[in-house]
Amino acid sequence: MSDTPAIEFVGVHKEFQAHGETVHAVRTLDLAIGSGEFFSLLGPSGCGKTTTMRMIAGFEDPTAGTIFLDGRDVTGVAPHKRDVNMVFQSYALFPHMSVYQNVAFGLERKRVAKDEITRRVGEIIEIVSLDGMEKRAPREMSGGQQQRVALARALVNRPRALLLDEPLGALDLKLRQQMQVELKRIQREVGITFVYVTHDQGEALTMSDRIAVMRGGRIEQLGTPRQIYEKPATRFVAGFIGTSNLLEGPVASKDGGIATVTFGEDHVLVPVPEAVAVGDRLEISVRPEKIELERGDTPPGDCSVLSGTVAEVVYHGTSTNYTVTTAAGPEFTVFDQNAANADDLAVRGDKVFLCWNAQHSYPIGV
Numbered sequence: 001m002s003d004t005p006a007i008e009f010v011g012v013h014k015e016f017q018a019h020g021e022t023v024h025a026v027r028t029l030d031l032a033i034g035s036g037e038f039f040s041l042l043g044p045s046g047c048g049k050t051t052t053m054r055m056i057a058g059f060e061d062p063t064a065g066t067i068f069l070d071g072r073d074v075t076g077v078a079p080h081k082r083d084v085n086m087v088f089q090s091y092a093l094f095p096h097m098s099v100y101q102n103v104a105f106g107l108e109r110k111r112v113a114k115d116e117i118t119r120r121v122g123e124i125i126e127i128v129s130l131d132g133m134e135k136r137a138p139r140e141m142s143g144g145q146q147q148r149v150a151l152a153r154a155l156v157n158r159p160r161a162l163l164l165d166e167p168l169g170a171l172d173l174k175l176r177q178q179m180q181v182e183l184k185r186i187q188r189e190v191g192i193t194f195v196y197v198t199h200d201q202g203e204a205l206t207m208s209d210r211i212a213v214m215r216g217g218r219i220e221q222l223g224t225p226r227q228i229y230e231k232p233a234t235r236f237v238a239g240f241i242g243t244s245n246l247l248e249g250p251v252a253s254k255d256g257g258i259a260t261v262t263f264g265e266d267h268v269l270v271p272v273p274e275a276v277a278v279g280d281r282l283e284i285s286v287r288p289e290k291i292e293l294e295r296g297d298t299p300p301g302d303c304s305v306l307s308g309t310v311a312e313v314v315y316h317g318t319s320t321n322y323t324v325t326t327a328a329g330p331e332f333t334v335f336d337q338n339a340a341n342a343d344d345l346a347v348r349g350d351k352v353f354l355c356w357n358a359q360h361s362y363p364i365g366v
Contacts, residue, residue, distance in 0.1 A: 005034060006037070006193040026048045038207055042212065052197075056084060070083075088167065089167055093138040100125075102153050107156060120156050164195070210222065213228060250280065288333045305353055332354055
């Protein structure tokens, strides 16, 4: 990876006028995307992620701020003069052309030599695993194969960055999951910076080197998939990325770096920084797969313990998902793997204890 970011936003702001009101689509964004990085912009509809991508492509100009590509100021530069390509959900293939012709189209428009076109098209078709399909028409191919053609057509031009706007949204679940792995493999092989826009948390976690979680035109958290999932910076991130159990309460005691938050006779252990003091209120995130569901009359020791009652049981094959009402107030979700205890499942109405290690309680915003 180069020291110069492939893409950099400095103080970028974008606003629109809609129905007589000013809409702030992107708010004072500072962001650097590394060369060769698979970077995802993740968030709900209207969070600003697509507007951010369109500003990279040059389809939208920022209201304020500066955009750099490989250190060059491209603010206001026309899209065709930026060394980036874009892949859309709709594929936009030419139906009357073969796979080879679709992929070669951009090179032919640039008047690249025929021998060079043949070589480069052959290389990229091999990378996207379309060998032997060069003469097929798009209508003769599956959705996943068409998506690979669209990728090949964009990549054969060797752009500095490839922008992908929800490209897998039209595929069924199984094919979408397969293409997630393939996209990451392709990106690794070609070494081009990928910027990926999605509202699907699973896609972002699967493929990305880093993720920017956006909300209301701002970045709520920027980090690796593991950082985003394990250590959410805000309540929004904790709830938006996967499933998270959220609870809140005052610190009753503190021993070294471990705080105890009590709920009646139950307690939750939380690793906290030195600045947290007794009486401070903590907002805590606990992931469902970190929790053990125990039955019996005596709660386990040396861990967080919440007593509760099983309200719902949903069998998912690889796991059983429980909804448990607890003394802490909120309902808890627990994911229990079926490999070890598929024949010993709790049922609705069972009295249970929810237990987890202190390191699996994450204090939000401290």
